[in-house]
Amino acid sequence: MVNNKAVITKLSEFYKVFGDVTRLSILNALLDNEKNVGDICKEVNMSQSAVSHQLKILRLYNLVKYEKKGQSVFYNIADNHIKGILKYGFDHIDEFIK
Amino acid sequence: MVNNKAVITKLSEFYKVFGDVTRLSILNALLDNEKNVGDICKEVNMSQSAVSHQLKILRLYNLVKYEKKGQSVFYNIADNHIKGILKYGFDHIDEFIK
DNA sequence: TGAATATATGAGCAAATGTTCATATAAGGA
DNA sequence: TCCTTATATGAACATTTGCTCATATATTCA
Numbered sequence: 001m002v003n004n005k006a007v008i009t010k011l012s013e014f015y016k017v018f019g020d021v022t023r024l025s026i027l028n029a030l031l032d033n034e035k036n037v038g039d040i041c042k043e044v045n046m047s048q049s050a051v052s053h054q055l056k057i058l059r060l061y062n063l064v065k066y067e068k069k070g071q072s073v074f075y076n077i078a079d080n081h082i083k084g085i086l087k088y089g090f091d092h093i094d095e096f097i098k
Numbered sequence: 099m100v101n102n103k104a105v106i107t108k109l110s111e112f113y114k115v116f117g118d119v120t121r122l123s124i125l126n127a128l129l130d131n132e133k134n135v136g137d138i139c140k141e142v143n144m145s146q147s148a149v150s151h152q153l154k155i156l157r158l159y160n161l162v163k164y165e166k167k168g169q170s171v172f173y174n175i176a177d178n179h180i181k182g183i184l185k186y187g188f189d190h191i192d193e194f195i196k
Numbered sequence: 197t198g199a200a201t202a203t204a205t206g207a208g209c210a211a212a213t214g215t216t217c218a219t220a221t222a223a224g225g226a
Numbered sequence: 227t228c229c230t231t232a233t234a235t236g237a238a239c240a241t242t243t244g245c246t247c248a249t250a251t252a253t254t255c256a
Contacts, residue, residue, distance in 0.1 A: 001129040002188060011191050012122040019114030021107050022244080028106055031099040037203055050245055052204055071202045071253045081190060088186065090100060092179060093109050118214080135233055148215055150234055169223050169232045 017061045022046055023054045027086060034076035115159045120144055121152045125184060132174035
């Protein structure tokens with residue numbers, strides 16, 4: 001147990017980033033490969049603007065990293081830590097929600 | 099990667115439950131011991147009503163279990179799975195946010 | 197340089213969320 | 227039974243959130 005209000009607040013903000021369908025779909029789409037914004041839009045079937053707004057949040061909380069290549073920006077999951085949390089979640093859903 | 103929209107939606111709802119300071123504080127308070135509602139209120143410093151509303155959500159998504167003892171209702175973390183997710187999160191914050 | 201393509205972002209708006217307030221329900225003790 | 231204590235819940239309201247629309251920025255190519 002943590003007795004630091006600031007840590008709890010930070011952690012809740014961190015979990016909150018995973019708690020939106022669009023953002024989670026983007027993360028899911030990036031699990032296989034890095035992808036540019038256009039491809040992400042197609043895969044999650046959302047507008048370029050909506051995706052870009054959510055990518056901003058994913059960047060802000062360091063869930064993704066990105067790299068500009070020509071006109072495109074390629075996004076990727078930030079690290080194995082994030083992948084681990086996603087895998088843990090997927091396993092949980094498989095097991096408990098089914 | 100999961101290609102099932104319903105699973106992604108379920109999972110995002112699951113993460114969302116962790117993504118609120120009050121609910122996360124409640125979970126944190128329960129990590130040591132089971133506690134009744136009154137004690138939870140004191141520990142998280144929120145009104146009885148606010149806590150009770152959030153406990154309802156924690157129950158709904160099976161993050162806590164509870165048991166009535168006389169007039170009191172004692173709440174506890176549902177299982178080690180939930181504890182694991184919390185521990186993982188705390189470690190992440192320790193490591194990345196500091 | 198001007199047009200096309202790719203991405204980012206601000207403003208506005210509607211929906212979702214969390215709190216308070218009032219009240220309901222339930223159990224224990226006098 | 228009546229009062230007190232413990233918990234739950236509905237309604238109202240303010241805040242937050244995520245989308246759309248319009249537009250800005252940046253890069254490539256003709």
